[in-house]
Amino acid sequence: MTKTPYSRAGALLSVLLFTLASLTLIVTPASAKPIAESPTSISPLLNGQEVPSIQVKDLQGKAVDLQQMLQGKPSVLFFYRGGWCPFCNAQMGQLQAIEKDLLKMGFQLIGISPDAPQELRASMTKNDLNYTLVSDVNLNAMRAFGLAYFTSQSISDRYMAKMKLKNKLWKNAAGDERLVLPVPAVYITDKTGLVHFQYINPNYKVRAEPKLILTAASLINS
Template identity: 40%
Template sequence: MFKSLLISALFVLSSQVIAATATNIAESAEQVSPLLPGLAVPNIELKDQYGKTVSLAERFKEKTTVLIVYRGGWCPYCSKQLANVQKIEKELADLGAQIIAVSPDSPEKLAESKITSPNYQLLSDDSLLLAQKLGLAFYLDDKTAKIYRNKLGVNFVSLEGEVKVALPVPAVFVIDTNGLVNFQYANPNYKVRLTEDLLLAAVKSVSEQ
């Protein structure tokens, strides 16, 4: 009987471990499946640069949201994108939109940012939970992972006992006050980003609805 109970306990424990490591991470950037227009963004709570919990669902209710998912402050292409969006912040605000940029950076890393506007908030997705829910997370190949691990301190993700490095594909979503995706741009080529003109046009189309 003891042996039977032990087997049952091990089975339950094994099931819990599998459930805990179940993820939505693609094997490559080209295999991600970003959330499509018309679908709702799952309610996720993230941390800001002060470690304060922020509910995305509550923020979405406030106004149209430009949701930017980027690789991290260490990425020069991401830094350039954030700076370019900052240049059109007033135009976006005039259209009734706020900006939320999310990355795997820790709250401590976010605190080093020079972006301080209340209409342009940086949030930490250091567990890649949001990236997974948005269908943007992917594993790096071993060669790239080694470079990033040793030099850039990118997040680690463990899947079934195997430690890999994962990142989000850079993306931009325009979310309405109902939490629905109205526009989406995601490109596996992290060097190619959405232009500011196209972003403004996408936000304007939502504001006119």
């Protein structure tokens, strides 16, 4: 993949964040945060914070605790917009390609999106995935990580119609029903659920390079 100025800048920022993580004091886990009005006004979970106890759904629609899923094993979590998003599908394929390397280092790979369980199953088949996908239809994880934001009215209408999405619409402060999506992000935690690395970019077309993820994982595991 050809690196854009955005991806190079994002990589440098992420490496800096990773370096600073070792100097960051452990702080109290964040509770559910308000849904942001735009992707540039989110308040994401920070390095040095712990993933809180939040409910998501597995492929069968059963509620599972994300915090418990992370206990005892270092993890790479990635938030994506949905299986309908071509940039997300490309990212899922890239992560599938490095999953074996992550597994060798002892990491598990978990994808989180607002897709319903049945849509996750379709993504698993479409992208020939082996790693775990969980459903965040109630926005529990997206809000706890501070990544949820309201799309504009025009984007909400266009996505719902063109992509034939079945996502629930949520009311913003003005009472308008909007589509809520996560800003795409990658988090890497240790076996206690403590965040050591994050890559977050409001530009949904720019994702973390697989090499960057592997490098960060290897440093955390060293």
